[in-house]
Amino acid sequence: MLPLHRQVANNLITDMNISVILGHPYKDSFNAAIAAAAVETLKKHGHTVSFHDLYREQFNPVLPEKELVSDVPGDSLTALHQQEIRQADGIVIIHPNWWGQPPAIVKGWVDRVLREKVAYTFPKGDNGGGLPIGLLKAKAALVFNTSNTPGEREQSVFGDPLQRIWKDCIFAFCGVTAFERKMFRIIADSTPDDRRKWLEEVRETVAGYFPAEKKE
Amino acid sequence: MLPLHRQVANNLITDMNISVILGHPYKDSFNAAIAAAAVETLKKHGHTVSFHDLYREQFNPVLPEKELVSDVPGDSLTALHQQEIRQADGIVIIHPNWWGQPPAIVKGWVDRVLREKVAYTFPKGDNGGGLPIGLLKAKAALVFNTSNTPGEREQSVFGDPLQRIWKDCIFAFCGVTAFERKMFRIIADSTPDDRRKWLEEVRETVAGYFPAEKKE
Numbered sequence: 430m431l432p433l434h435r436q437v438a439n440n441l442i443t444d445m446n447i448s449v450i451l452g453h454p455y456k457d458s459f460n461a462a463i464a465a466a467a468v469e470t471l472k473k474h475g476h477t478v479s480f481h482d483l484y485r486e487q488f489n490p491v492l493p494e495k496e497l498v499s500d501v502p503g504d505s506l507t508a509l510h511q512q513e514i515r516q517a518d519g520i521v522i523i524h525p526n527w528w529g530q531p532p533a534i535v536k537g538w539v540d541r542v543l544r545e546k547v548a549y550t551f552p553k554g555d556n557g558g559g560l561p562i563g564l565l566k567a568k569a570a571l572v573f574n575t576s577n578t579p580g581e582r583e584q585s586v587f588g589d590p591l592q593r594i595w596k597d598c599i600f601a602f603c604g605v606t607a608f609e610r611k612m613f614r615i616i617a618d619s620t621p622d623d624r625r626k627w628l629e630e631v632r633e634t635v636a637g638y639f640p641a642e643k644k645e
Numbered sequence: 646m647l648p649l650h651r652q653v654a655n656n657l658i659t660d661m662n663i664s665v666i667l668g669h670p671y672k673d674s675f676n677a678a679i680a681a682a683a684v685e686t687l688k689k690h691g692h693t694v695s696f697h698d699l700y701r702e703q704f705n706p707v708l709p710e711k712e713l714v715s716d717v718p719g720d721s722l723t724a725l726h727q728q729e730i731r732q733a734d735g736i737v738i739i740h741p742n743w744w745g746q747p748p749a750i751v752k753g754w755v756d757r758v759l760r761e762k763v764a765y766t767f768p769k770g771d772n773g774g775g776l777p778i779g780l781l782k783a784k785a786a787l788v789f790n791t792s793n794t795p796g797e798r799e800q801s802v803f804g805d806p807l808q809r810i811w812k813d814c815i816f817a818f819c820g821v822t823a824f825e826r827k828m829f830r831i832i833a834d835s836t837p838d839d840r841r842k843w844l845e846e847v848r849e850t851v852a853g854y855f856p857a858e859k860k861e
Contacts, residue, residue: 454708454709454710454713455710455713456710484707484710490706490707490749490750490753491700491706491749491750492670492748492749493670494670494671494672494700497670497671527755527756528752528755528756528759528810528814528815528818529806529809529810529813529814530746530752530810530814531752532708532752532756533706533707533708533749533750533752533753533756534706534707534749534753536744536746536747536748536749536752537706537749537750537753539743539744540743540744540748540749543744586813587809587813587814588809588813590745590806590809590810590814593745593803593804593806594744594745594746594806597745597802597803597804598744598745598746598803598806599744599745602744
């Protein structure tokens with residue numbers, strides 16, 4: 430069987446719309462370097478990139494009462510995010526591991542952007558207690574994370590909730606089942622050489638899922 | 646062996662400081678009713694309650710760059726939250742299950758309030774890659790959640806990340822190992838009678854962990 434990225438790549442069109450979402454407080458964080466490597470690789474391969482640095486654009490992660498009632502986005506930035514994610518052929522998310530979860534600004538992007546009728550729906554007549562139907566058309570989703578927790582401790586003590594959160598609770602729920610996540614660690618102990626290798630891994634992963642040309 | 650709430654209750658002092666944190670957009674949500682039942686029970690038992698409805702107080706969940714650098718809270722509300730959580734003998738958290746995680750406003754409370762030196766620390770000389778030491782003095786933490794996902798589906802499809810997030814990633818990390826979580830479901834299908842029973846369960850659980858008098 431082909432590796433997942435080849436299965437995805439074989440079914441992709443060229444010139445895709447790819448959404449890249451970054452959430453880290455520091456302008457020059459390693460997370461920002463990962464995002465830059467992903468964006469650069471995607472552009473080099475001829476794709477159209479919608480890049481959002483949620484901190485720099487001051488995205489408001491608090492889902493307001495009126496959005497929960499009406500499903501109408503309460504500001505134009507959220508409306509733009511919803512429009513882009515509907516059109517995305519691929520999605521790339523970058524954030525640090527904070528408490529086994531994304532930072533609040535990224536969690537709020539999920540809460541406000543991946544709304545009913547945008548990212549999923551329910552069968553007619555259902556009151557919200559039934560099985561959802563995913564609406565996202567993206568062919569694959571990639572998540573890049575950074576952590577200061579050793580891998581063995583993450584699995585044994587914390588159970589690595591980020592994996593199920595992104596893979597099952599979010600992307601599979603919205604209909605995106607081709608999923609890969611890479612965790613770079615230990616950031617606090619990393620050398621410039623570690624980081625160069627990690628950025629190369631980002632470029633290779635992104636190019637593997639979203640190559641320049643349809644492969645036969 | 647005694648049930649967990651009796652083990653905790655047997656070691657508690659009377660007139661405790663209990664922090665109650667609520668995160669839901671609707672003023673009159675069932676989550677708000679859970680919080681009101683918890684606060685009322687705690688006060689009836691003679692405890693001092695610090696109650697925060699994060700939506701109503703407009704808590705800002707976005708950890709700013711300067712807080713990540715300095716560990717100094719960037720606003721007086723966050724400073725108050727940190728002071729209260731240091732002094733809390735017990736903690737009660739109430740929120741809906743959104744994507745297997747808390748709403749962003751609650752995640753941001755964790756990001757900004759449970760900071761290093763407030764909720765945990767590292768051994769001297771460690772650069773953040775080692776084993777943390779929990780600093781919270783709370784004797785127990787309770788989490789009440791609401792959901793529209795059936796229990797079996799939550800376990801089999803999503804893996805119930807909220808359990809590990811609150812129990813292991815957050816409270817055990819900060820030194821609070823006596824933990825209980827209750828999930829009320831299916832909210833969308835619930836009757837007034839279901840809700841009355843659930844609120845009674847909240848009162849009993851809170852009173853079990855934080856009783857009026859030391860039990861011998």
